[in-house]
Amino acid sequence: MHRRTLRGLxxxxxxxxxxxxxxxxxxxxxxxxxxxxLGTGEATLDHYRTLLQDPAMxxxxxxSLFVxxxxxxGSVLGGTVLALALWRMPPGLRRVGVVxxxxxxxxxxxxxxLVLLFLGRTGLVSSALxxxxxxxxxxxxxxxxxxxxxxxxxxxxxxxxVPFALLLIGAVLFGFDVRLVQTARMLGAGPWRTFWSVTLxxxxxxMHSAFIILFLYAFGSFDIPFVLGESHPGMLSIRVYxxxxxxxxxxxxxxxxxxxxxxxxxxxxxxxxxxxAAYLDGWRRKL
Amino acid sequence: xxxKLLFIMLLAALTAGCSDAPEQxxxxxxxxxxxxxTVRGTEVRWHMWGGSAQINQWVDTFVTSEMKRLYDVNVVxxxxxxxxxxxKLLTEKAxxxxxxxxxxxxxxxxxxxxxxxxxxxxxxxxxxxxxFSAWYDPQKSAHDFxxxxxxxxxxxxxxxxxxxxxxxxxxxxxxxxxxxxxxxRANPGRFTYPQPPDFTGSAFLRQVFYATTGGHEQYMxxxxxxxxxxxxxxxxxWLGELKPHLWQQGxxxxxxxxxxxxxxxxxxxxxxxSYHPAHAQMKILEKTYPDTxxxxxxxxxxxxxxxxxxxxxNAPNKAGAMVLANFLMSPEAQLSKFRPENWGDLPALEVTKxxxxxxxxxxxxxxxxxxxxxxxxxxxxxPEISPEYLELLERDWDTFILGH
Numbered sequence: 252m253h254r255r256t257l258r259g260l261x262x263x264x265x266x267x268x269x270x271x272x273x274x275x276x277x278x279x280x281x282x283x284x285x286x287x288x289l290g291t292g293e294a295t296l297d298h299y300r301t302l303l304q305d306p307a308m309x310x311x312x313x314x315s316l317f318v319x320x321x322x323x324x325g326s327v328l329g330g331t332v333l334a335l336a337l338w339r340m341p342p343g344l345r346r347v348g349v350v351x352x353x354x355x356x357x358x359x360x361x362x363x364x365l366v367l368l369f370l371g372r373t374g375l376v377s378s379a380l381x382x383x384x385x386x387x388x389x390x391x392x393x394x395x396x397x398x399x400x401x402x403x404x405x406x407x408x409x410x411x412x413v414p415f416a417l418l419l420i421g422a423v424l425f426g427f428d429v430r431l432v433q434t435a436r437m438l439g440a441g442p443w444r445t446f447w448s449v450t451l452x453x454x455x456x457x458m459h460s461a462f463i464i465l466f467l468y469a470f471g472s473f474d475i476p477f478v479l480g481e482s483h484p485g486m487l488s489i490r491v492y493x494x495x496x497x498x499x500x501x502x503x504x505x506x507x508x509x510x511x512x513x514x515x516x517x518x519x520x521x522x523x524x525x526x527x528a529a530y531l532d533g534w535r536r537k538l
Numbered sequence: 539x540x541x542k543l544l545f546i547m548l549l550a551a552l553t554a555g556c557s558d559a560p561e562q563x564x565x566x567x568x569x570x571x572x573x574x575x576t577v578r579g580t581e582v583r584w585h586m587w588g589g590s591a592q593i594n595q596w597v598d599t600f601v602t603s604e605m606k607r608l609y610d611v612n613v614v615x616x617x618x619x620x621x622x623x624x625x626k627l628l629t630e631k632a633x634x635x636x637x638x639x640x641x642x643x644x645x646x647x648x649x650x651x652x653x654x655x656x657x658x659x660x661x662x663x664x665x666x667x668x669x670f671s672a673w674y675d676p677q678k679s680a681h682d683f684x685x686x687x688x689x690x691x692x693x694x695x696x697x698x699x700x701x702x703x704x705x706x707x708x709x710x711x712x713x714x715x716x717x718x719x720x721x722x723r724a725n726p727g728r729f730t731y732p733q734p735p736d737f738t739g740s741a742f743l744r745q746v747f748y749a750t751t752g753g754h755e756q757y758m759x760x761x762x763x764x765x766x767x768x769x770x771x772x773x774x775x776w777l778g779e780l781k782p783h784l785w786q787q788g789x790x791x792x793x794x795x796x797x798x799x800x801x802x803x804x805x806x807x808x809x810x811x812s813y814h815p816a817h818a819q820m821k822i823l824e825k826t827y828p829d830t831x832x833x834x835x836x837x838x839x840x841x842x843x844x845x846x847x848x849x850x851x852n853a854p855n856k857a858g859a860m861v862l863a864n865f866l867m868s869p870e871a872q873l874s875k876f877r878p879e880n881w882g883d884l885p886a887l888e889v890t891k892x893x894x895x896x897x898x899x900x901x902x903x904x905x906x907x908x909x910x911x912x913x914x915x916x917x918x919x920x921p922e923i924s925p926e927y928l929e930l931l932e933r934d935w936d937t938f939i940l941g942h
Binding site for chain 1: 619621622625628631632648652655656727733735736786789790791804805806925929932936937940941
């Protein structure tokens with residue numbers, strides 16, 4: 252059965268794989284200093300060495316990880332809470348959930364600009380406060396977008412991520428057999444115990460997938476950081492763009508080396524996270 | 539079958555076949571008159587930076603209609619950043635694509651250097667263009683950021699670096715670098731510059747580099763690493779010392795010149811800068827800046843550069859590109875471009891070589907109250923230096939200023 256599906260998909264998968272692998276191969280080759288636009292030298296690991304010795308690179312990596320982690324965890328948490336809240340509502344009121352679709356429909360760039368328009372120091376919120384006399388000058392408005400911790404980016408990712416997590420987790424929840432919960436309650440489990448032993452285990456797979464997807468997207472994304480990112484430390488993706496388009500050609504291998512490392516990290520992260528999730532699951536069952 | 543083809547194409551792209559096309563020298567052997575005959579009814583795709591609505595407007599109206607009227611050529615403007623089309627050319631060369639999609643490029647500085655080193659430009663062609671020999675001083679456009687041009691680029695405009703300020707907020711602007719530093723200290727949070735490697739931000743770095751290390755002359759004989767190592771610390775000391783007094787305490791910088799303009803227009807900062815002397819006037823006409831905005835240059839000099847057009851090695855319509863490059867150098871096009879309502883870009887030709895009536899027309903162009911006079915600008919003009927310095931300055935700025 253599986254084999255047949257695969258064989259049916261093969262013509263579609265082949266160009267995809269070919270393009271993907273060719274792109275990866277070229278990226279890897281250029282990161283080692285081969286196939287470069289300006290002459291080709293010996294294969295070398297120097298570019299990786301340069302990267303690993305650069306403290307600014309470590310800061311960029313830290314920021315990328317921080318923003319991805321906070322926005323993915325926040326989105327999953329928010330999405331779960333909202334999904335549960337909607338699920339508790341009488342079916343007539345569940346339509347309220349449509350509101351969350353707004354965040355799904357807007358492109359990332361649009362959300363980034365919304366955050367910029369509303370929360371910039373000369374943005375709408377600041378102007379409104381200034382006009383109503385609550386603050387004496389736009390300088391008094393708290394500096395949300397330039398704290399150096401990527402707060403503006405995290406906000407934009409949350410606006411996009413919460414509805415996404417809600418969609419994934421809500422799908423599981425609304426297909427959920429209510430009789431399971433009712434049985435648990437009849438057998439004398441309290442609401443917390445019911446949630447912990449009956450509801451949560453069925454939500455966890457969706458929560459884990461949402462977390463991985465959102466984390467890896469935020470980690471490598473370009474659009475939101477491009478609008479809301481700060482000069483220092485820049486997100487990794489912005490650094491790659493900078494080196495690739497705005498620096499001398501002989502720096503190209505550096506950009507490719509960052510991309511290669513990011514790709515390896517993404518693969519490794521997904522793998523380790525799955526192991527971790529399985530371990531957590533086992534540990535929870537023991538309780 | 540298709541997939542097989544795709545594989546072969548990918549392999550070809552990967553193994554970077556360096557198959558050079560036979561040089562289309564025939565275009566270079568014809569005189570302009572016969573070129574103009576051959577290009578009738580063809581299309582020329584001009585790839586250029588598309589970040590200025592006014593410049594786009596000028597190309598889409600004046601250039602397009604004149605080229606149609608004079609030579610029956612359709613000019614198609616394609617907005618594309620220079621680094622992007624340089625990358626495109628490199629990829630096409632690596633893949634052995636001998637017929638590209640770009641006919642003429644607006645190019646300058648390190649993008650030109652990169653293209654020349656990678657051998658993706660066609661030429662030398664400027665000696666074939668009558669407008670170049672008639673109105674231009676070959677000495678003035680012999681180098682582009684210190685890199686020899688050798689006839690691979692046709693000059694078509696000049697730009698110069700000026701600071702912008704609002705007389706309503708700042709009655710007298712700083713006269714030199716020391717006064718600028720005092721002004722920044724006296725007005726904390728009211729000054730910043732676009733983050734290098736942005737074109738304007740990088741030019742500001744070089745302004746400071748010249749002014750803190752005793753002028754540009756020492757850098758004119760090509761790149762000298764020892765000299766740089768000896769001088770650069772003074773530049774970064776100056777910048778580093780002022781960093782806490784900048785907008786956002788110098789922790790973050792506007793992404794590009796447009797972001798800087800926005801901050802200035804909104805009143806978040808009191809000083810801006812531009813590589814176009816007429817930029818402030820343009821913004822006043824647009825009603826983005828208040829009428830009280832004026833420009834100034836520092837006593838230590840204001841960097842100028844020439845911008846050029848060039849032809850890719852695989853341009854499908856090289857003849858058309860040469861005719862367009864020649865037209866852009868004509869006194870008529872230069873004059874139209876010079877008018878502030880069109881663009882306000884400084885002419886690249888020698889006004890002294892023109893006939894009386896034409897010279898008068900150039901003299902009568904009024905660039906508006908916000909633009910400095912040609913006499914002030916020429917007196918302050920200092921040339922650009924080789925891209926190696928530029929790269930090092932940008933790299934060290936990342937390390938010593940941004941990273942601290």
